[in-house]
Amino acid sequence: MTIVLYVVVWAGAVVFLAGCLARALQYARAPLHLRWELYPVPHESPERARHGGSYFETTDWWTRPAHFNLLGEIKVMGAEILFLKGLWEFNRRLWFRSFPFHFGLYLLIGTAALLLATALASFAVPALPRTTAGVILHYVYTATGGLGALLTVLGAAGLLHRRLADEELAPHTTGGDLFNLLFFILAVGTAGAGYLLTVPSDPSVLEITRGVLSFDASLRLPPVLAAGLILGALLTAYIPFTHMSHFIAKYFTYHAVRWDDQPSRRSATLRQRFAEYLAYRPTWSASHMGADGTKTWADIATSNPAQGGKK
């Protein structure tokens, strides 16, 4: 039975990674689009980013060196990822529920990473759990895991309540939305409860992590904790196939859409890619398009439907 749990946990991780990769590739492989940026763009120079200005504010901008303020982007992304700054600014009521949920997940992810690292290190240094460092690590991942689970469950419950009770949100809520939040509450709640119900003779979370890594069939997991881990693995596998994978989308919506202000004159690659796209043959049916499937976008763009289609 323990082996089944290990397989589910591994499968959950593999499906999650494969799903995320597939989704990222789907967006990355989509053709580059026409520019559609939104200001402020934080990689502008700080004095311009402050008021949301662009290089278009500079006379003969094409004769000046391009400016890319990476630090500006990092600052904005950091505040957005860690503290959901956009939500704080534009939807404060929701932030009080969404932030604990997301921050709780960050803590759980951090806990998992720490446990994984400790478990791997303990294979090399078996005495690690009994050393001072091992004891400190134990307290750290116990605290982050406990706090993470608590915040995640409270946040998800708060979001669920808002979805059901708020007359602005309820009409826009589908069965899937409710299921997603319930799934989080159930999986994290069960795992958390399972941990709280453990007795000293049960394996520790570090031993379980080592067991997952080494497929140690000798471990006997308490049933509630085992159920929580299975639910957690299923939830992990499910996420990439829902809108909840917005942590992947967000990279593209910010970097590839909102902040993509690169002019084509400064990139031979851009010009080459767009030359390829102009050779595509669209099939739009409206008569003014003149798209019969044989004409390229370049043919269409250089034709004039108001003058009999001549170029």
Add this chain to the structure above:
Amino acid sequence: MKKQQRVRIPDMARRDREPLVYIENNDLMPLPPPLDDPSKDHNWAPLSAQAKERYEAALDDTCAVSVPQPKTKEEEEELVQKFLAGLDKLFTRANNWTFLQPLLLSMEHCAKCQTCAESCHIFEASGRNELYRPTFRSEIVRRLYFKFVKRGGVLSAWQHGDIQVNWPMVARLIELAYRCNLCRRCAQTCPIGADNGLVAHELRKLFSQEMGIAAKELHDQGSMLQLKVGSSTGMNAVVVKDNLEFIDEDMSEKTGLEVRTPWDVEGADILLIHNAGEILAWPENPGAFAVILNAAGVSWTLSSELAGYDSINYGLWYDDAQLARVALKHVQAAQKLKVKKIVLGECGHAHKALSVVADRILGDGLDIPRESAMTLLRDIVMSGRLKLDPSRNDFPVTLHDPCNMVRLMGVVEPQREIVRKLCPRFREMTPHGVDNYCCGGGSGFAIMSPNNFSDWRFHVAGRKKLEQILNAFSDCLDPAIPKYLCAPCSNCKGQLRDLLAYYDLWNKHRILYGGLVELIVNAMADVKPGFIEWEWH
């Protein structure tokens, strides 16, 4: 009128011909004084019986696109099939490489948190009517995407929500695509980066590029007319030159300076392209440009090539092919004259269309630099080349930020530097800059007045801007104090002109609107005083 009902997505497919919502003045967002009494607001002109009989008008109290009603069930079915075919094409590389990536992202990741709704001026002004919630339209498209493009089954319907497709739904969706200003304020606040403005834009494209359905002001009388005679105003090169000659004479008399607009000067540094609507509706604007550029010793010219004298590019709002065709005409006009750069006059959407959106379709050999007139004017004003007397502009001035130029292009400060230098009583609107509110005329609405659409445009789309204007001038509403609303964009000016006239704010409170160059010329010490005539126009 009936009491407002909370509309839901399944209502879109209702077969009765009754509008889904009715809006009454009492439902709308309250305005500040002196327009704070809804009972004194204009009543909406009802949609005529003829319009109801002929067109698809079952969305709300108005009708923007005037789609003829199909005569048979077969015709309805054919249109639905065309719609679904177009929907598929929106998500294919060959047909929609132009916006496929951002569209996919907006389809697949909306968390339905409604943060966007709080930022939408139309939703707020309508009294938070569900129909105008930014996600209402997007949610329909999202459900269609999962059902018909991704071929989702029962599980997908449960996860994303189901939707019924019939002709009434498609017909209502056509109208709903034209209840958004495409200002993208909602996208700016979306924590995930989903873009409801883009969804409305892509819907308009589907209807135009697949079904041949678009607002006639944008297509037949807009981009098609421009590609036929050179300008959506209907002016050909001869007429436009005649008009400019008349404007030059008028400006010479008015300013005391000799004003001459150069045409087709090969090798000039700058090709200036105006929105040709200025030439007909606000001739003092191109006239003021000529005064400033000549006084500053700038080497510039206008072009008489097809579309070379009209910067409008309505394709930006509804059709990628039309956008590309017009952008190419602009660039070819510049190439022919061998100018160093194109400078765009006071027209926001022309700025964005040619400088930003068309940038990547202007490949090698076509990528002539494009620049905003705001930076050129800022440089002239700050350089000391003009003798300027700000005391001539000693009246309250506020500045409207055209969305296309500011939030969507990042030209924020140059125009502010000018008004701060030249207008001692300048005050900002709240909010302003990239957080501005649309004038309500964006995405083509400023030139659209079919049926009773103007009533919707003023009561709903323009309401938030009206509130901002009244608040900006709240300390000086006394009609004895003339006030200037500066809007460096032709379409915004068109909307603001109509909006101010609708509420009679010139007669009652002396709020005048105009461009930026007029303020500059008004402050030029070498020009006869009183360039800005405090008269309604």
